[in-house]
Amino acid sequence: MAFDIARTRAAYPALAEGFVHFDGAGGTQTAAGVIDAVTDAMRTALGNRSAAFVPGRRSLDMVAAARSAVADLLGADPAGVVLGPSATALTYTLARTLGAGWRPGDEVVVSRLDHDANVRPWVQAAEAAGATVRWAEFDRTTGELPVGQYADLVGERTRVVAVTGGSNAIGTVPDVPAIAKVAHAVGALVYVDGVHAVPHGPTDLASLGADVLVTSAYKWSGPHLAAMVAADPARLAALRPAKLIPSPDAVPDRFEYGTPSFALLAGVAAAVDHLAGLDPDAVGDRRARLRAGLTAAQAHEAALLDRLLAGLAERPAITVYGSPARRCPTISFRVAGMSPLATQEALGAAGFCLSSGDYYAYEYFQTMGLRDSGGAVRASIYHYNTADEVDRLLTELDAVAAGGERMAR
Ligand SMILES: Cc1ncc(COP(=O)(O)O)c(C=O)c1O
Numbered sequence: 001m002a003f004d005i006a007r008t009r010a011a012y013p014a015l016a017e018g019f020v021h022f023d024g025a026g027g028t029q030t031a032a033g034v035i036d037a038v039t040d041a042m043r044t045a046l047g048n049r050s051a052a053f054v055p056g057r058r059s060l061d062m063v064a065a066a067r068s069a070v071a072d073l074l075g076a077d078p079a080g081v082v083l084g085p086s087a088t089a090l091t092y093t094l095a096r097t098l099g100a101g102w103r104p105g106d107e108v109v110v111s112r113l114d115h116d117a118n119v120r121p122w123v124q125a126a127e128a129a130g131a132t133v134r135w136a137e138f139d140r141t142t143g144e145l146p147v148g149q150y151a152d153l154v155g156e157r158t159r160v161v162a163v164t165g166g167s168n169a170i171g172t173v174p175d176v177p178a179i180a181k182v183a184h185a186v187g188a189l190v191y192v193d194g195v196h197a198v199p200h201g202p203t204d205l206a207s208l209g210a211d212v213l214v215t216s217a218y219k220w221s222g223p224h225l226a227a228m229v230a231a232d233p234a235r236l237a238a239l240r241p242a243k244l245i246p247s248p249d250a251v252p253d254r255f256e257y258g259t260p261s262f263a264l265l266a267g268v269a270a271a272v273d274h275l276a277g278l279d280p281d282a283v284g285d286r287r288a289r290l291r292a293g294l295t296a297a298q299a300h301e302a303a304l305l306d307r308l309l310a311g312l313a314e315r316p317a318i319t320v321y322g323s324p325a326r327r328c329p330t331i332s333f334r335v336a337g338m339s340p341l342a343t344q345e346a347l348g349a350a351g352f353c354l355s356s357g358d359y360y361a362y363e364y365f366q367t368m369g370l371r372d373s374g375g376a377v378r379a380s381i382y383h384y385n386t387a388d389e390v391d392r393l394l395t396e397l398d399a400v401a402a403g404g405e406r407m408a409r
Contacts, residue, residue, distance in 0.1 A: 003278075003296045003297065003299065003300035003383070004280065005300065005384075005386055007280070008278065008297075008383060008384055009384050009386075011031050011032050011033070011274065012029045012030070012031060012032065012221075012384055013030075013032055013035065014029040014030065015029060015384060018351065019351050019352075019353050020351055020352045020353065020389050020392060020393065021353050021382070021384070021385070022352060022353060022354045022378075022379045022380060022381065022385065022389075022393060023353045023354055023355050023378070023380055024199065024219065024380045024381065024382030024385075025168050025196060025219070025330050025355070025359070025378060025380035026355050026359065026378075026380075027218045027219060027224075028199070028218065028219060028220065028221050028382050028384075029221070029384065030221060030222070030223070030267075031221040031222075031270070031271060031274040033270045033271075033273060033274045033277075034221060034222050034223065034267040034270045034271050034274065035267075036270070037266040037267050037269065037270035038223065038263050038264060038266055038267040038270075040266070041062065041262060041263035041266040041267075042263045044058065045058070046058055046059050046062075046262055046263070047059060048259060049063070058262075059262045062262045062263075062265045062266050062269075063083070063260060063262070063265055064078070065265070065266070065269040066081075066083055066227075066265040066266075066268040066269050067079075067081040067083065067252070068269075069268060069269040069271075069272035069273070069286075070083075070215070070227045070229060070268065070272065071229070072272060072276075072285075072286045072287045072290060073198070073203065073215075073272050073275070073290055074194075074198070074203050074204070074205050074213060074215070074229050075203070075204040075205050075206060075287065076205050076229045076230075076231060077231075077232075077233055079233040079251065079252065080229055080230035080231065080232065080233040080235075080236060080251075080252060081227050081228075081229050081252055082227065082228040082229070082230075082236070082252040082255040082256060083225065083226075083227050083252075083256060083260060083265065083268075084225070084226050084227070084228065084255075084256060084257075085224075085225060085226065086216065086224070086225075086226050087117055087193065087195045087214040087215070087216045087226045087228075088117040088121075089226070090214055090226055090227075090228035090255075091117055091118060091121045091191075091193075091214055091228070092121045093228075093241055093255055093257075094121075094191070094212065094228060094239075094241075094255075095121035095122050095124070095125040095160075096121075096125055096241070096242070097239050097240070097241040097242070097255075098125065098159065098160060098189070098239070099125025099126065099128055099129050099131070100129070102125070102126065102129035102130075102131040102159055103129065103130070103131070104129070104130035104131065105131070105132070105157055106126075106129065106131040106132070106157050106158075106159050107126075107131060107132045107133075107134055107155065107157045107158045107159065108122045108123075108125075108126050108131060108132075108133055108134070108158070108159055108160045108161075108162065109133075109134045109135075109136060109150070109153045109154060109158060109160070109161045109162065109163075109183075109188075110122050110123065110133060110134075110135060110136070110162050110163075111135070111136035111137075111138070111145055111162070111163050111164065111174075111363075112135060112136065112137055112138055112363035112364060112366075112367050113136075113138045113143075113145050113163075113164055113167050113169075113172060113174065113361075113363075113364055114162065114163065114164045114167075114193060114361070114363065115164065115167075115168050115193060115195065115196070115359075115360050115361055116360045116361070116362045116363070117193065117195070117360065118162050118163075118164060118191070118193035118214075119162070119362070119363060122160060122162050122191075131159070132157075134153045134158075135153075136149055136150065136153055136163070137149065137367070138172070138364070138367070140367065140368060141322075141323075142322060142323050142324055142325075143167070143170045143171075143172045143321065143322025143323065143324045144172060144174075144324050144325070145163070145164075145172060145174040145175075147174075147175050147178045147179055147182075150178075150179050150182040150183070151182060154182050154183055154185075154186055154188060155186060156186055158183065158186055158188040159188055159189065160188060160189045160190075160191055161179060161180075161182075161183040161188050161189070161190050161191070162191045162192075162193070163176060163179055163190070163191075163192060163193070164192070164193045164196065164197070165192045165193060165194040165196070165197030165198070165203070165208065165210075165213070166194075166196040166197030166200065166327075166328040166330075167196065167324075167327075167328070167330070167361065167364070168195070168196040168330065168359055168360075168361055168380075169321075169330070169332050169358075169359060169361035169364045169365070169376075169378065170321055170322035170324065170327070170330065170331060170332050170364070171196075171305075171322070171324065171327035171328040171329065171330035171331060171380075172322065172324035172326070172327055173197060173324070173326040173327055173328060176190075176192055176208050176209060176210065177207065177208060177209045179209075180208070180209025180210065181209060183209075184209065189211045189212065189235070190209055190210055190211045190212075191210070191211065191212050191213075191214075192208060192210040192212070192213040192214070193213075193214055194210075194213040194214060194215045195214060195215055195216045195219055195226075196219065196328055196330065197328060198213075198215040198219070198220060199219045199220040199221075199382065200294075200297075200298060200301060200328045200329060201294050201295065201297075201298040202290065202291045202294045202295055202298075203215075205229065205231045206231060210231060211230065211231055211232070211235060212228060212229065212230050212231070212235070213228075213229050213231075214226060214227070214228045214229070215227055215229070217267070217268045217271050220271055220275060221271045221274050221275065222267055222268050222270070222271025222272075222274075223261075223264040223267040223268060223271070224264070225261065225264050225265065225267075225268055227268075228255070230252075233251055233252065236251045236252055236254070236255065237251045239255075241254060241255050243257075272286070272290070273286070275290055275293055275294060275297075276289040276290045276293055277289070277293060278292075278293030278294065278296060278297050278383065279292040279293040279295075279296045297383035300383055301329040301381050301382070301383055301385070302329065303387075304329060304381045304385055304386075304387060304390050305327075305329040305331075305381055307387060307390045307391075308331070308379060308381070308390045308393070308394070309331065311390065311391070311394040312331075312333060312394070312397075315394070315397065315398070315401065316336075317335055317336040317337075317401040317404070317405070318333050318334070318335055318336070318397065318401065319333060319334050319336070320332070320333045321333065321334075321368065321370075321376060328380075329380065329381035329382075330378065330379070330380040330381070331378070331379050331380075332375075332376035332377065332378050333376060333377055333379070334370075334376050334377065335377070335397065335400060335401050335404050336401070336404065336405075337401075337404040337405055338400070338401075338403075338404035339373070339374045340356040340357065340374040340375050340376050340377045341356050341357070341374055342404070343356065343377045343400055343404070344356035344377055346400045346403060347377075347393075347396060347397075347400060350396050350399075352392075352393060352396060354377055354378060354379055355377070355378040355380075356374065356375060356376070356377045356378070357374065357375040358371050358375040359375070359378055379393065
């Protein structure tokens, strides 16, 4: 179906303010259904979880509904869905838990393409255990993460291979199934950072080969919460995270700390329902409608990315980093003669919202030698963006670049 952009945009109240949002990678605007669900939950009598009274049962139901929604989004079992405040916090929980069982000589493999949230927790857990860290390198020109290197990086002592499902800096979508195959051949756990990839197309844990995948709802129209999802809940049952004595020992609750934000969890379920409604003609269960809606959104985003890249290629003052064959609609660039921060500020003054710096893709920018001089500017496209917004960004960049040239003279 043709993606109905007017209908899609109408579902985001904040777009009425008129800013041009090219920073979905830093967090999307919130869908109306999410706002309503959170508001309704806060207006309703809620109690701490208990089957004994109605408000307590509502909280139990909100947790269950969020788990089942995230499971539908990823093709998972709700029993494997750990809910938490952020992808970073959840990854630290798992890394510390697994790391407690590592010995000197054990190994973990991380990549320099990843957001630091899928690097440092593993590096620090390895350091604490005396385990060895092995680094997967990206190609500096294309931004690809070559799969061939994993045959050398992975061995009998590899415990975890942590890799991104999509780079939040330059959009690269690595061949995770092929990497997972190498890791699984030695029994290593494959941990996929799906924070940037999941908003931009249908995700299926099994075909990805992910044993555990983490995703953050605020990158797909929802509230600031995250989920860490195990393909096989038995994997979680075999682990003993640090926890309070009286808190639930069942899986997945065992990995969750404190009292959850029940109202925001209602928003997580509503965000998944929103994604499942992106294609109004889609039929079938929620998983089928998610696939249809996200496939339609993906095609819309890909067309906008092509338009943006074509426009940037015509502008010699602009350097775009990387040209991966498979990518999320996310790019990093610099304008000649201007710091990324100055470019971001000039665009911001004109109502365009973009990130600048390293956006925590620390290793990528270090390796590229760009970090100390300010990183880059990031344009990331989400399904509510339009061709007109892309054109306006290109026009604005011309004005910004002309200002940069004047300053350089
Ligand atoms: C690829 C990627 N991974 C991890 C994170 C961290 O997510 P959270 O803010 O939920 O900890 C981000 C946030 O920008 C990200 O883009």
